[in-house]
Amino acid sequence: MTTDHLGAHGPAGRVWLITGASSGFGLAIAEAALAAGDTVVAAVRRPEALAEFAAAHPERVSPVALDVTDPARITEVAAEVLERFGRVDVLVNNAGRGLVGAVEETTEQELRELMDLHFFGPAALTRALLPQMRRRGSGAVVQMSSMGGRFSFPGVGAYSATKFALEGLSEALALEVAPFGVKVLIVEPGSFRTGFAGGGALLQSAPIDAYEETVGPVRAVLPSSDGKQPGDPAKAAAAIVAALDADRTPLRLALGNDATDAILGNLDAARAEALAWESVSRGTDFD
Template sequence: MAASDPFTWIITGATRGFGRAIAEVALGRGDSIVAAVRRPAAMQDLVDRHPHSLEVVEFDARDVGGVPRVVDAAAARFGRVDVLVNNAGRGYVGAAEEVGEDQLRESLALHLFVPAALVRAVMPTMRAQGAGTIVQMSSQGGRFAFPGVGAYCAGKFALEGWSEALAGEVAPFGIRVMLVEPSRFRTAFNRKDVLAIADVDDTYRDALAAVRAGLVGADGAQEGDPEKAAAIIVKLAHGDEVPLRLPLGAEAVQRIGASYRAGLTSLAQWADVARGSDFAEAVVPVDRPI
């Protein structure tokens, strides 16, 4: 299948934000979409405009049990899956002591377990096709962590590590993996009724006050344009090459770059100490696969 041919996409969390924008751009270029969403009624306007190329499936992106229904819908309606976009996500705000086990598990389910299950479910189809693209919507918070959003970053860090390994495993079958790492974009992510904000413990009330206020206060003032981001993602998915990691937004480029540089500085500072833990006669092979 040529990159210029119409693709079939599965997109989670397509009712708004990045998911909605990607769906609209892809539909506009003639692609077909399976939108996996919690509120199918919110997609009705798009269904009315694209009745022959949009299938909406009710789906809770925290529930692995719903994955087969989504993939089966794509096979039944369109017969293939060219692009999977694991987009559904949510911010979790609170110190490590404030965020309980249930919220931490929910974040990991939403940002790792369900995306992983969807990847496993589409992999046989993509292997049979000899082509496919997995788009994992991560975050700049998937490359470095902020105080007060550890539960969210834990899910994104896990997604990044899992997906980096995945990319090497599936490349021989013609399947690509792209981790998208946005900064702040003008989606609903920062809305107070969307963010999961833990009960505030007095211990961290003052220490994290700026973090909480900054996240909520960013709503409607984010620098990133979701439509521009969607256009980039759709173009890359149809192109010949995708990066393993794609920072989106000037802030993401700046902050991720600063994180890399700080990591290299720290590595150099402690390199001799680290090397001192090997056996004296040890020689580390340069081509060891792991």
């Protein structure tokens, strides 16, 4: 990185730190940031996977090795990036993977590893980069959740649990940092062509025959959907950038017709249930 590019106060445009940036949403968001004239720190497990991408964008893409389940490495990377660039304007917690399995099928290790990846890692990285945003009075944290962060269904209980946790943390975070000019955006995609359902990205718990009727269809449908999903990652990335640039950035942004329909349906059902039981709910205070 040359000092001319960095300038007196760091690089021109925004500095993005994006985890899981080698493919899917992470890569699409990196490309959208570059198109906006910004600089991208691409945090991935294997930086060599981004060698060609970095070479195509000299001095504007900096791959860095990061396993977000390693707290010590998170601290190191945050310090290294701030030392080199002076700031991080946008943090995108995107690294993740899928897991299919009934709750009874999901092992303790599977659940803890997924929680480390989707919750504890993003929480640690957010804590590491938030002080410099707060001091500068600007910045944004983008939490890549899922429509499964709003509701759940058979076979994805563990996955949804991690996203529910991330959303709960982020909802409080948004209220805490708003006075400092820092934005929080929770992104809730539906089915997009990201590779999420293919290759080694989608893990499956050892099946129990009793759950074949409820979880079996999910085991079959998710892998078979790979490459056929309706969502366009490039359009999703553009929507995320537009939401961040808006005067009133939403707390939650659903992406895709499937996510929008499902979330609205879930909200309607939740309201109907709350109203149906309202008299019982209101009848539990002391007289």
